[in-house]
Amino acid sequence: MGAQLRVYRRRIRSVQATKKITKAMELIASARIVRAQNHLNASLPYLTQLVDAVSAAASHASDVSKHPLTARSVDPVRAAILVITADRGLAGAYSSNSIKEAEALTRNLSEKGMKVVPYVVGRKGVAFYRFRNRPMGGEYVGFSDQPTYAHAKEIGEELLKAFMTPSNEGGVDEIHVVYTNFTNMAVQQTRVRRILPLEVVDEVVEKNVEGGNAQPFPLYEFEPSAEDVLDALLPRYIDQMVYLSLLNSAASEHAARRRAMKSATDNAEDLVLALTRAANAARQAEITQEISEIVGGADALTA
């Protein structure tokens, strides 16, 4: 076998092996999207109930706008950004889109005179900030593809603690989340959402009007009291917002990985096709050359 032909065959084998891997990753990612979507849907009843209860309690509590979690700081000086990225690569531009969005938000907030503290989920994001020697408020790795409520609670509690600390003692005045919203298999968008200070009440009222079911809340009897219920529920609401962002991002991560692996598989197929053509041409050339050598040799003998 000629050297040329051997090189082609070796490359075909290598591309085929890679294709098997990317194909398998594509299938795994597709299966995981479905699971992530199920988790997302399973968490929705809790959110609906929680939002209803919070708005019911808020409409009864004396003055919601004075609640520490809803009150806006007059002169915000520090803001936290929770950036949700992937733990592993091979997911196309998923992580870099999140980081890009977070950087844009950081610039935006810095222009308003705020110092930004990133809280980062996912190894890719952590690596980004660490490489640039930018201090992080928190690093959370190891669960970006399958987040549980316990993870969200841990993050939620830490963010809440930072929010409740006065900003001159290292606390923050605002908390934003950068996550990737999972609309469907084909569409995922990076989004920014402010979770603290809360704007829960306005949001709920709007939703009710849109949905056309603007029913007044029943006259609940609160135990212990509307204020206490609200105090207990608002932190839960934060945890739930974090959880929802994590779930959405996890589903988007799998979708991005599936897409990236699909195009890798397609590219491998194209490459194998092109290489096979080239290898065939090389084989033909080799045979042609051998024949002409034999014929040339025989001619030389008979002459």
Place this chain on the structure above:
Amino acid sequence: MSGPLEVAVVSAERSIWSGSAKSVVAKTPEGDVGILRGHEPMLALLVEAPLRIELEDGSKILVAVHGGFFSVDSDKVNVIAESAELAQDIDIDRAKAALTRAQALIETPDLSAVRRAEARIQVASA
């Protein structure tokens, strides 16, 4: 007022249980509350304790709820807990180990962990 109570138990991660029931007994920071049909609308916090649901055929279901609240409105009871477990989902050995661990901290016993573990054990061994 007629018909049974409609009860739904929901945790942050999924729906735990739903169905119709005769009564629900829950523990709030101010004590136990029993809900029968025709109860006035109510929204109360829950403490870590077993939640007792009595079904229409008289059998009982226990759910270990940890942190959350419940709402009652026109014979619908929604129990919303950060985490909630039915008896079959509880690993009793783990709960017992957690109880021992929580009690072992004599100086500063982790009371909520103790209550959580106790609720689990009660539910699982009922």
